[in-house]
Amino acid sequence: MAYYLRVALPAVDPAPELNTIADLPFHFSGRHPKALLVGRVIKGEIRGQSSKDLFEAIRDLSLGFRALGVSPGDRVAIMSESRPEWLACDLAVLTAGAVTVPIYPTLTAQQAQYILTDSGARLAVVSTAEQLEKIQHVRHHLPALQAVVSFDPAHGVSPSAIELGDVEERGHARMVAEWGAAREYRDVSRAVTPDRLATIIYTSGTTGEPKGVMLTHRNLASNLVASQQALACTPDDVALSFLPLSHAFERTVTYVYLASGVTIVFAESMETIGRDITAVRPTIMTAVPRVYEKVQARILATGQSLPNPRRTIFAWGVNVGRARAHSELRGRAIGRLLRLQAKLAERLVFSKIREGVGGRIRYFVSGSAPLPADVAEFFYGVGMPIIEGYGLTETAPVLTVNPPDALRLGTVGKAIAGVELKIADDGEILARGPNVMSGYYNKPEATADALRDGWFHTGDVGTIDADGYLAITDRKKDLLVTSGGKKIAPQPIEAVIKRSPLVSEAVLLGDRRKFVAALIVPDFAALERRLKALGRPPASREELVARPDVVALYQEIVDGLNRELSQFERVKKIALLPSEFSIDSGELTPTLKVKRKVVEERYRNVIERLYGGTE
Numbered sequence: 001m002a003y004y005l006r007v008a009l010p011a012v013d014p015a016p017e018l019n020t021i022a023d024l025p026f027h028f029s030g031r032h033p034k035a036l037l038v039g040r041v042i043k044g045e046i047r048g049q050s051s052k053d054l055f056e057a058i059r060d061l062s063l064g065f066r067a068l069g070v071s072p073g074d075r076v077a078i079m080s081e082s083r084p085e086w087l088a089c090d091l092a093v094l095t096a097g098a099v100t101v102p103i104y105p106t107l108t109a110q111q112a113q114y115i116l117t118d119s120g121a122r123l124a125v126v127s128t129a130e131q132l133e134k135i136q137h138v139r140h141h142l143p144a145l146q147a148v149v150s151f152d153p154a155h156g157v158s159p160s161a162i163e164l165g166d167v168e169e170r171g172h173a174r175m176v177a178e179w180g181a182a183r184e185y186r187d188v189s190r191a192v193t194p195d196r197l198a199t200i201i202y203t204s205g206t207t208g209e210p211k212g213v214m215l216t217h218r219n220l221a222s223n224l225v226a227s228q229q230a231l232a233c234t235p236d237d238v239a240l241s242f243l244p245l246s247h248a249f250e251r252t253v254t255y256v257y258l259a260s261g262v263t264i265v266f267a268e269s270m271e272t273i274g275r276d277i278t279a280v281r282p283t284i285m286t287a288v289p290r291v292y293e294k295v296q297a298r299i300l301a302t303g304q305s306l307p308n309p310r311r312t313i314f315a316w317g318v319n320v321g322r323a324r325a326h327s328e329l330r331g332r333a334i335g336r337l338l339r340l341q342a343k344l345a346e347r348l349v350f351s352k353i354r355e356g357v358g359g360r361i362r363y364f365v366s367g368s369a370p371l372p373a374d375v376a377e378f379f380y381g382v383g384m385p386i387i388e389g390y391g392l393t394e395t396a397p398v399l400t401v402n403p404p405d406a407l408r409l410g411t412v413g414k415a416i417a418g419v420e421l422k423i424a425d426d427g428e429i430l431a432r433g434p435n436v437m438s439g440y441y442n443k444p445e446a447t448a449d450a451l452r453d454g455w456f457h458t459g460d461v462g463t464i465d466a467d468g469y470l471a472i473t474d475r476k477k478d479l480l481v482t483s484g485g486k487k488i489a490p491q492p493i494e495a496v497i498k499r500s501p502l503v504s505e506a507v508l509l510g511d512r513r514k515f516v517a518a519l520i521v522p523d524f525a526a527l528e529r530r531l532k533a534l535g536r537p538p539a540s541r542e543e544l545v546a547r548p549d550v551v552a553l554y555q556e557i558v559d560g561l562n563r564e565l566s567q568f569e570r571v572k573k574i575a576l577l578p579s580e581f582s583i584d585s586g587e588l589t590p591t592l593k594v595k596r597k598v599v600e601e602r603y604r605n606v607i608e609r610l611y612g613g614t615e
């Protein structure tokens with residue numbers, strides 16, 4: 001079967017008609033070629049979902065959902081990896097006037113249950129048998145849930161689950177049999193006003209209880225339009241997408257792609273990115289810092305494995321690129337010699353490196369976590385700049401983007417159109433604009449706390465320079481942000497570790513790191529009693545914390561906890577500390593709270609060893 005991968009939509013400026021996301025599918029309708037296709041990489045080959053018109057697929061699904069009882073305002077959960085059906089279902093839900101509730105497929109059944117209950121979802125749409133099983137496991141706790149729809153064949157897992165193909169067919173049958181079906185679809189989607197709730201996206205609250213961010217159609221549509229201006233993509237672009245659509249960043253970026261006629265290909269998985277880039281040869285890609293770190297490491301390893309003299313030339317070229325980036329990204333002009341060197345390196349090294357990632361990258365986009373300077377410099381140096389942006393789920397999500405032609409290292413760029421930023425007296429970044437959420441679902445107190453005096457309080461700390469570039473310098477809220485952009489509330493996890501009588505203190509690590517680890521201070525009196533009961537010899541504190549049998553006791557505690565957590569929250573490594581924290585030694589506040597920064601500074605060597613060689 002032949003697949004169209006080029007979405008040759010004429011470039012459309014979605015403003016001013018794109019006031020709601022329900023308007024978006026109408027941009028595809030009637031355009032040529034008719035088959036608008038979103039592909040997916042599977043086992044290194046690009047395959048199409050179907051050769052159907054995307055507009056028709058969305059319309060049929062929407063009518064099918066309505067036939068299943070979905071009415072305007074109803075919440076519909078989508079629990080799936082990023083794939084074309086995710087987008088089609090989301091837009092079908094939105095054009096039915098209903099509300100999409102994304103659930104990360106990596107969440108456990110209990111975590112999904114929380115979201116399904118809190119949002120009162122009426123329908124759940126899942127991708128695979130694995131996701132379906134999770135829902136089946138908790139379904140008896142979900143009285144509001146009336147039906148479950150599965151992308152993949154569901155038989156064998158749940159006889160009551162409906163297959164997505166059947167929903168689409170049901171909608172299509174309505175189009176064929178009912179005279180007014182097309183009109184109904186149009187009328188229902190046109191009745192969606194900008195102020196209507198479009199989605200509830202759950203994010204990690206600092207207390208560990210997820211908060212449902214309520215975003216309206218205006219929030220999403222305004223962010224789509226402003227981000228589109230900032231990113232300037234065209235129908236000639238091909239995007240490789242592999243961040244979860246459940247997260248606001250990839251979702252809004254994907255809306256931008258759809259509005260701009262960009263071809264979207266969904267990667268098979270995070271693990272196969274290298275291979276998928278070669279297959280798709282994207283021109284744009286959005287990712288989190290961790291991905292760029294990985295791609296950089298892969299390129300450098302390839303260079304190091306070259307035979308000499310190519311290896312020496314490669315290393316020289318990379319250094320030239322870095323030197324150029326170092327100056328230009330700080331707004332300084334480069335000297336004549338460096339310019340000449342860069343010209344030569346372009347031919348001998350840079351072009352080859354770019355070829356290794358498909359050879360067509362115009363730029364990369366990074367967000368969700370701070371991008372390390374050396375990574376930004378490496379990619380800029382070899383001619384594939386990374387545009388760093390910043391935002392939060394609560395702001396739908398983009399607040400700032402670095403202008404592609406005036407990148408500034410160490411900053412997350414300038415506010416996008418319509419967004420105002422200011423820095424509060426204590427340094428907190430405040431934001432105002434059409435993209436700011438209407439509040440947290442069912443959480444009036446958290447809403448009042450975040451939306452004060454007309455400004456959204458981001459919980460991040462930063463500075464704005466004279467040219468309007470924002471730099472993020474710190475975080476006020478108690479959240480760890482991994483280099484993969486995952487947000488983890490440390491306190492509830494620490495509290496569970498501390499519940500063990502053998503533990504005196506626990507401090508979670510993971511900010512700007514690849515994974516979560518923990519520093520644990522044993523309750524030495526309890527530990528000594530336990531060792532005695534086990535018939536094991538006593539020892540000094542320093543010796544105890546290094547002894548494998550003692551570490552194993554603590555590993556058991558953490559293993560028990562890990563079973564309750566989703567993959568990215570799991571504590572992958574631990575280190576035991578030989579002395580208790582105290583107010584006198586500065587690790588505790590007078591109210592006995594742990595001062596994270598002091599602990600991290602004091603035990604820097606221990607922490608580096610924990611992460612050593614694994615970053």
Ligand code: AMP
Nearest residue numbers: 367368369370389390391392393412472
């Ligand atoms: P989320 O709601 O999951 O998108 O997380 C939003 C948070 O991610 C922000 O409050 C920041 O703490 C962090 N974040 C997002 N982008 C960046 C960035 N470019 N640099 C540093 N932190 C970021």
